Amino acid sequence: PTLRRDDSNKMDIHRRVPVVFRPHLELSEPQNCTELEHVADYSDVYNTLVYVLCAVIIVLHIKHHSTVGSTFLFGVIASTLGLALTPLLLVICGLFTLYRMFVKKRLQKVPGYMGMMDGSDAYWATEQIYARSIINILLMVDFSKLAKEGLKPIEVMRETMKRVVEKASFKLKCKKRLSKFGYYYMEKCNIVMNENVRHIEPELRGKSDLEKFASEIANEPIIGDSLWEVLVGREEVCGSYPVFIRVHHSLGDGYALVRLFLDHMSDKETRVHKFVRADSVIQRLVNGEYNKKAVQVTSSILNRIFTYIYTSIVLAEQLLAPPDRNSLHNRIYLSGKKVCRFMEIDLELLKEVRRSLNVRFTDVLLTALSNSLEGCFVKWGETVEHMRVVIPARLPVPSEGLTNLFTVAMLELPITGKDKMKKIQVSQEKLKKLPDYYVNYWLLRVAFTIFPATFISKYIVSTQSTLSISNVPGPKEYIKIRGSRVTDMAFFLPNRDTTGVGISFLSYADRFSIGISVDDSLLSCPSQADEILEGIVQSIGQMHSSHVRNPSKTE
Structure with a gap:
């Protein structure tokens, strides 16, 4: 039998073709569709299989994106999308650059304006009340000789800080301010030494x-919206006077802060040359210094190009990575109350371990941290693999003065x-070859400069x-303040976002402190912090x- 040509019995052959091909069909109406009626309709099955296959690929990638094939495919997709969006991103960045120039012109008319915060400074200026960006440095200073001469340690520190403020950096005379336009800037303020350098009120008797x-002051705001303050103990504790230097991270990174403060606070004969030269991971990435200018310029250009190409890949991986699940990372918001502990060991002990195993300092430290956490999680009734x-x-x-010249990556x-140290070595070598450090530096340096921090x-x-x-790395030898030796030092990291645990390592003379x-x-309970440290x-x-x-006494 043949089909009638009336509208009610028309045959829609388009339904027999997958929907993705429909716009390309220009078929006339069939005169005889007898054969078509007997053709099996597999379009729904085909579409279902395609959808299921796509869903399986996406799920497998999210779950096992560390595999080579999946990572390569993901990288191609992410980089392609990133390059495709480049024109739009350039337009957006251009508009916000013009907006920032407009804001700068407006802020220059504000009384006391000292400059806009950019890059990493602006990143640390944005903070939550439960995780303020304050680095707390503890110095133990033997002021006993000056005390016998009738000089008060508080007066010595006020004179010392007055010299630091005058000679070190203009930032020390400023406070951070948030403009109505969303950018942070620095405003000049009057520093009152009797307020910024003051006594520790509670009586301290021991460690x-x-x-x-x-712990009490770790997250407390600095007095008068200033960017620094110094708290001096009234009495000796374990043979030395405690001195807490509290500095806002927007002034500079940890290395710059320790170096600048101690350089300007310490006596002349114990200054810059006493510090350990810090070769960063980035320096090792580019294999040190280049002798030829042409090679240096070419390398810099190629590095920036590849960094941009990899930016979308790194950012996508960081966004898709699931958060850690353990008792030390189980809060959306932190409380703001801190538990601080510190211990010291002989630096030579670490050096001997490093030499015997022929590894880096960080390999030893990360392995020790891993072993400690494994024991703690077992004691706390948890199983955490990584x-x-x-x-x-x-x-x-090259930089002088206070500044933030850091970048970060996740390990x-x-x-x-088993073989934790070997795994850590491999992970660190892999991390050095990945573009994460460069991409995150670009994100901190460029994004937080162009766009409003808020x-x-x-x-x-x-x-x-x-x-x-x-x-x-701290001073290689003991330093002195007004002839008084700094016997020990340690520092405590600020928390950020949902990361509520900070571990700090500081080498000083023949001592090594862990905070x-x-x-x-x-x-x-607070004793859990002691367990991690002791571990x-x-x-x-x-x-x-x-x-x-065969332990040796000298390196």
Whole structure:
């Protein structure tokens, strides 16, 4: 039988073709559709299979995006989209650059205006009340000789800080301000030494009192919206006077702060040359210094091109990475109350372990941290296989004074399993070859300069990592302030976003200090911070006992 040509019985052959091909069909109406009626309709099955296959690929990529094929495919897609959006991004960046120029002209008319914050300075200026960007440095100074001469330690520190403010950096005379346009800027303020340099009110008798006081002030705002303050103990604690230097991170990174303050605070004969030269990860990435200018320029240009191409890949991976799941990273918002602890060990102990194993300092420190956390999680009734750790690196850009020249990357730290140090070595070598450091530097330096900090900080929030680590090389020899030796020093990191654990390492003369700052909401009791710290020290001791056969006294 043949089909009638009336409208009610027309045959829609388009339904027999997948929808993606419909716009290309220009078929006339068939005269005889007998054969078509007997053709099986597989279009729904085909479409279903395509949809399921796409969904499976997406799910597998998100779950196993570390595999080579998946990572390559993901990289191609992300970089292609990034390049396709380049014209739009250039237009947006251009518009905000013009907007920033307009804001700068307006702010220059504000009384006391000293300049706009840009890059990493602006990044640290954006903070939450439960995670203020304040670095707390503890110095233990032996003022006993001056005290016998009738000089008060508080007066010595006021005179010293007066010299630092006058000679070090104009930033020390400023306070940060948020404009109505969304950008942060610096405003000149009057520094009153009796307020910025003052006594520690509670009586401190021992190390536990020092740690308790450090915990209380760790997240407290600095007096008068200033960017720094110094708190001096009234009495000796363990043979030295405690001096807390509290500095806002927008002034500079940890290395710049320690170096500048100690350089200008210390006596002349114990200054710059006493510091360890800090070769950053970036320096090792570019294989040190180049002798030929042409090679240097060419390398810089190629580096920037590849950095831009990889930007979309790195950002996409960081956004899609699932957050760590453990008791030290289980809060959307931190409480703002901190638990600070610190311990010191012999620096020679670490050097001997490093030499015996032929590894880097960071390999030893990260392995010790991993061993400590493994033991703590077992004790706390948890099983954690790995966690993300924020590792900062300082850029090899020549700079004088206070500034932030850091970038960051995330390292996956193994917590359980064997051959941890080997895995950590491989991970660090891999991280050095990846563009993460460069991309994050561009993000911090460029994005937080062009765009209003209050706007971009809402979209650039780190929620993946459990803890952050900072390893700062200090003076190689003991320094003095007005002839009084600084016997020990340590510092505590600020928290950021949902990362509520900070581990700080600082080498000083023949000492090595380890500090920990943990948000109180992440701990069932404050003693858990002590357990982590003690576990690190114990692990270093075990490595020394196992691998160092003939301990030496000098390196």
